Amino acid sequence: MKKIEAIIKPFKLDDVKEALTGAGIIGMTVSEVRGFGRQKGHTEMYRGGEYTVDFLPKMKVEVVVADGLVDEVVALITVAAKTGSIGDGKVFVEPLEEAVRIRTGERGDNAL
Amino acid sequence: MTESGAIKRALPWRIVAAVIVACVLAVGGWVFAQDKPAAPAAPAAPAAAPAPPPSKPDPAGTATGGIADVTAKDAGKPTLTEIADFAGHSRVSINLMWTLLTGFLVMFMQAGFALAETGFTRAKNVAHTMMMNFMVYAIGMTGYWIMGFALQMGGLGPISTMGGTGVLDSEFTISLFGKDFGLFGMKGFFLAGSTYDVAVFALFLFQMVFMDTAATIPTGAMAERWKFSSFVVYGFFISMITYPLFANWVWGGGWLSQLGKNFGLGHGHVDFAGSSVVHMVGGVTALAGAMVLGARIGKYNKDGSANPIPGHNLPMAALGCFILAFGWFGFNPGSTLAGGDLRISVIAVNTMLASASGAIFAMFYMWAKYGKPDPSMMINGMLAGLVAITAPCAFVSSFWAFVIGAFAGMLVCWSVFFVERTLKVDDPVGAISVHGTCGAWGVLSLGLFSDGTYGDGFNGVEGTVRGLFYGGASQFVAQVIGTLTCFGFVFVASWVFFKVYDLAFGMRVSPEVELEGLDVPEMGGHGYPEVHGPATLVHSMGASAVRAPGVAALAPERSR
Secondary structure (H helix, E strand, C coil): CEEEEEEECHHHHHHHHHHHHHCCCCCCEEEEEEECCCCCCEEEEECCEEEEECCEEEEEEEEEECHHHHHHHHHHHHHHCCCCCCCCEEEEEEECCCCECCCCCCEHHHHC | CHHHHHHHHHHHHHHHHHHHHHHHHHHHHHHHHHCCCCCCCCCCCCCCCCCCCCCCCCCCCCCCCCHHHCCCCCCCCCCHHHHHHHHHHHHHHHHHHHHHHHHHHHHHHHHHHHHHHHHCCCHHHHHHHHHHHHHHHHHHHHHHHHHHHHHHHCCCCCCCCCCCHHHCCCEEEEEECCEEEEEEECCCHHHCHHHCCHHHHHHHHHHHHHHHHHHHCHHHHCCCCECHHHHHHHHHHHHHHHHHHHHHHHHCCCCCCCHHHHHCCECECCCCCCHHHHHHHHHHHHHHHHHHHCCCCCCECCCCCECCCCCCCHHHHHHHHHHHHHHHHHHCHHHHCCCCCCCHHHHHHHHHHHHHHHHHHHHHHHHHHHCCCCHHHHHHHHHHHHHHHCCCCCCCCHHHHHHHHHHHHHHHHHHHHHHHHHCCCCCCCCHHHHHHHHHHHHHHHHHHHCECCCCCCHHHCCCCCECHHHCCHHHHHHHHHHHHHHHHHHHHHHHHHHHHHHHHCCCECCHHHHHHCCHHHHHCCCCCHHHHCCHHHHHHHHHHHHHCCCHHHHCCCCCC
């Protein structure tokens, strides 16, 4: 089992969700997050003055999948979330020790 | 605990406030005793039997209302005197009704100010900013009823269109250069005694909502750092002293309105609906207050450069501006105090044209200078056009109305940057520029562009009102005197008041309170608790709601 964590542009969430559900991935968790990478925020204007917004709004998509699906899911997210411009985000993959479905008590891949 | 400590510290102040109110009411009782109400009029003759209702319906409305509806002893056969009485009563009825209805519109401008100012400030101060705008209505009205109205209108004398304000007949004057200078009125404290009169009450309502418009302007410029207790005292100060005095000089028969009669300066200082009396008074008070308070933490860098502090809710501010623009149809056309004065159509059109050109020119100015049509300055631009046209709305053509608004739209941008970057006074909402600067432009523009089509007999001077470009140079001089007086008197009086209060009690919240946001320390709770409250608070609120008897039983059981 692996947890795939993708930080993406907020308006790309629907594309990513559709790509994943279209490939048979049946669960995910999303949260609104803020952050910056090499893009380093941007500037906005208010009443003739510029100010910097350091932490840009992003969406974090978390998907837990069986080991065999990791490459496919990462590829799907990478394609769906890409605009080609700076600030498209990143995908992180990390090992996951255990998963439990609360209702039935199933464990491991069966709980996904 | 610190909370109970804060409550204990607050108590003496409340006791002092209660004692002051008690003293004022005692004085009021004395005033009541001095000024007996007029004896009620002799009971009217028994009403004639009403005309029988029309037997047929009248869908076109052409047959409804006729001779049978004129009150007459012999129904359907009124005498000439009865017809004349009826015509006079109808005229005054239309005028009082117009004055009251437009006053109701102006009252709603309080909502516009509340939304605009709160939208332009930060979410952590939302309860504080909103409640200043809310309570200034109640506080200002109380102060105005106690003595503000009497100082402003106590010497007004009769208004021909309204029937009965002749009881306001007592103006305190001093004699200089052989001329009388009216300083303040002395009739109408608590609307008691002989001022218990329908025309006076209509006038009170209309003038009260104007005063409250001025009173709510400084709450924007002084937002996000002003102690609420200090604001409360200020609310009484402006409604009982500064506003009524200047308003008396211009609208209550005081010395500025007499510059024409006494010194041949046009029609005296003319301000049709209040560019100076309402807006400039509010804007200049805002300037004095914001100067004494100082800038918000983080507004200025060490090198003196300014940082933008974006407001938290632009849609709220834009809605507030639209409500204000709607209310202005009461503000300006209502200032005829006469629904039968058909100049109101010219006034209403001039008002809306100036709001359009103000918004458009602010938009293009910001677009050209900074690359984007700044939303907050477009909002300020529309308000600037409205403020500027308020004085000249009745005296200029639609072309000049558009020009006056257009210049105001650019002037407000220049003024905002001048106040922010040169004076280094922090005005979160632009109130000083919108109301102070553009208010001054409004009264001066009246002295330039009034075209002589209206205002015959205004302020007791024969002939119509003409500005500099229409052969009325002396009118412009009167406008300049009025503008300088407004700035000088209001700035000095307000600055001294704020400074003395600040030295004695402190006007500004502590830096810790300011950084945290004023809502909890000053008001007791957040305006947006679910956004700003700690997560545990929200959770425990939810949990206790579920635990409450009955609620859990009502919650539908989820199938999965």
